[in-house]
Amino acid sequence: MEKGNYPTDLDSLFRIIDEEICCSEDSKKPLIGITTYTKEGASCVANLYVNSVIQAGGSPVLIPLCEIGRASCRERV
Numbered sequence: 001m002e003k004g005n006y007p008t009d010l011d012s013l014f015r016i017i018d019e020e021i022c023c024s025e026d027s028k029k030p031l032i033g034i035t036t037y038t039k040e041g042a043s044c045v046a047n048l049y050v051n052s053v054i055q056a057g058g059s060p061v062l063i064p065l066c067e068i069g070r071a072s073c074r075e076r077v
Contacts, residue, residue, distance in 0.1 A: 008047060017050075017060065032058040036065055 007013055032053045036043040043064040053060040 010047075013047065013050060017054070029057060029059045031061050032056075033061050033063045035063045038065060 007016070034045055034049050034053065036045045038044070043062070045062055050060045050062075
């Protein structure tokens with residue numbers, strides 16, 4: 001797939017990330033955490049952020065926000 005030409009729906013984008021980026025032979029790419037926001041009970045992120053990390057040569061890792069244990073999770077990341 002050509003760089004920057006990624007699908008707009010998250011399921012397809014996640015599949016590409018899993019298959020082509022995270023699990024490829026070039027798995028030494030840095031993992032870049034992107035925090036999500038909540039909207040109507042769902043964890044969300046703008047595709048722009050995910051695509052920017054990919055275009056910069058990184059592997060995006062989405063970090064969902066949650067109220068329970070937020071401080072302890074933040075310390076572990």
